[in-house]
Amino acid sequence: MTTILHIDSSARPHRSDQQQHGSHSRRLSARFIEHWRAQRPDDEIVYRDVGASPPHPVTGDWVHAAFTKPEQREDWMHNALAESDELVDELLRADIIVAGIPMYNFGMPAQMKGWLDNIVRVGRTFGFDRSRDGVPYWPMVTGNKSVVALSSRGDYGYDPEGRIAHLNFVEGALFTPLEYIGITDQYGTAIEYDEFADDRTHQSIDRAEKEVANIVNRLIVKHTTTDAA
Template sequence: MTTLLHIDSSARASRPETDARGSHTRRLSERFISRWREAVPDDAVIYRDVALNPPTPVTGDWIAGAFTAPQERSAEMSAVLEESDLLVGELTWADVLVIGAPMYNFGVPSTLKAWVDNIVRVGLTFGFDRSRKGDPYWPMLEPGKHLVILTSRGDYGYGPEGRLEHMNHVDKALATALTYIGVTEITTIAVEYDEFSDTRVEDSLSDALAEIDALVESMTGGSGTASDDRRQTVQVG
């Protein structure tokens, strides 16, 4: 059985089919999960809305606890790390990570960054040994996890070789952090033109939904393929 970790991070709680300014990423992630459930009803889905329930940002006490050996932590240190332990556990159980990640000022929402900061944990998701020859860091997640980034952008041209690729700090930030701890495959599907509010955003959304359908079919054993370049898959390692 496959386990999916579904994360939403948009500050907008509504969806564009019911609200003209609703969240595209929530619609995309909901589409992915609904299509997956149709294909494989018995697979498990863990859901976390980091906009509605933001993870606690990293503090000095968090850092002190995380960099203290478990057997040497005080009760207070362990308490500070409880939420992070839970988030890491969800990530560890998951085979597929489905993250709705809208672009806010060229990066991820602050609540999603807080999630990333909580799951990149020394001794749990990455190892560190300063005496290790070569690279002193190594990923600790079990290999084979697939990250699906479902994103939306107000402008257009943020994809590979696009006019604004250099300003896209959503896809790269998530890919960098999660590759670092052991994710081995990453796919991005995007909606663009959101600020234009015309047929271009409607077409982009329609294309993205079709890309999701094809991706789910291929991941669950179907033969669907995608032709639109909004779908970008990277094999890591």
Template sequence: MTTILHIDASARPGQSGTDPHGSHTRRLSSYFIRRWRERFPEDKVVYRDVGAQPPAVVTGDWVHAAFTKPEDRVPWMHGVLAESDTLVGELFAADTIVAGVPMYNFGVPAPFKAYIDNVVRVGRTFGFERRGDNVSYWPMLPEGKRLVLLSSRGDVGYDKGGPLEHSNHVEPQVKTAFAYIGLTDVWSAAAEYDEYGGDRLAVSLTAAERDIDGYVREA
């Protein structure tokens, strides 16, 4: 049985095509899960809505606690790290992470950045060692996990080779952060034309759903 961690990061409630002003990424991630369950009904899905319930941002106390050896932590440190412990635990337990992450001002939404900051954590998801003047880092996530990244954009041309590729800091940022902790297998799909609406948006959403169909069919 596969465990899927389903994450939504959009500030918009509801799904486009169903709810007024609904989210395109919520629509795509929900579509993915629905199609996956049709093929693999026995698989487990854990849901995390960071758009509606953002993780706490990293503070100085969080950094102090994270960089303190577990055996030396005092009670308040465990409290500060409790949410991070839960998020990291979900990540370790998942075989596939399905993340709906829209583009906000060329990057990820603030709640998803907070999520990244909580799961990219010294001693839990990455390790490091000082050797003289050099520092070595290594990932600590188990091998074999896959990230499915589903995004949406207001304009068009953000994909590789497109005229706005240089302004796309969603997929590159997410891939870099997750690769750092050991998750390098990433598949992505995105819808564009949100600011245009109409037929062009509808066609782009349908194309993204068709890409999802192909992925699930070949899984």
């Protein structure tokens, strides 16, 4: 059985296919789950809405606790890391992470950055040893995990080789830290032209939804083969 961690981070609470001013990224992530369930209804879906319930930001106490050896932590340190532990456990259980991430001011929502800051964690998802030869860091997340970034943008031309690709700090800001901890199989698509509200918007929605279906099909083949191995 495949486990999917489905994350939404939009501040908008509804999907754009269900409400006029709903979220395009929520629409795409929901489409992914719908396509997946249609083919593999028994797989586990774990849902986390960081847009509605943001993780607590990393604090000095959090850092102090994270860099203290587990056997030496005091009670307050365990409390400081409790939410992070829950988020890391969800990540480690998942085979696929599907993240709806709208573009806000060229980057991801602060809520999603808060999630990343909580799961990129020394001793849990990456290792660190200053006495280690070469690079003192190494990834600790094992398994054949995949990540899918489903975004939305008001303007257009943010894809690689696009006219303003250099202004896109969404997908890279997700893929880079996840690759750092060991998740290197990466996919994504996005809806553009949202602020134009014309035929280009509708065409972009149609293209993105078709690409979501294509990604689902590719990952079903990949993870069915993995499950059978």
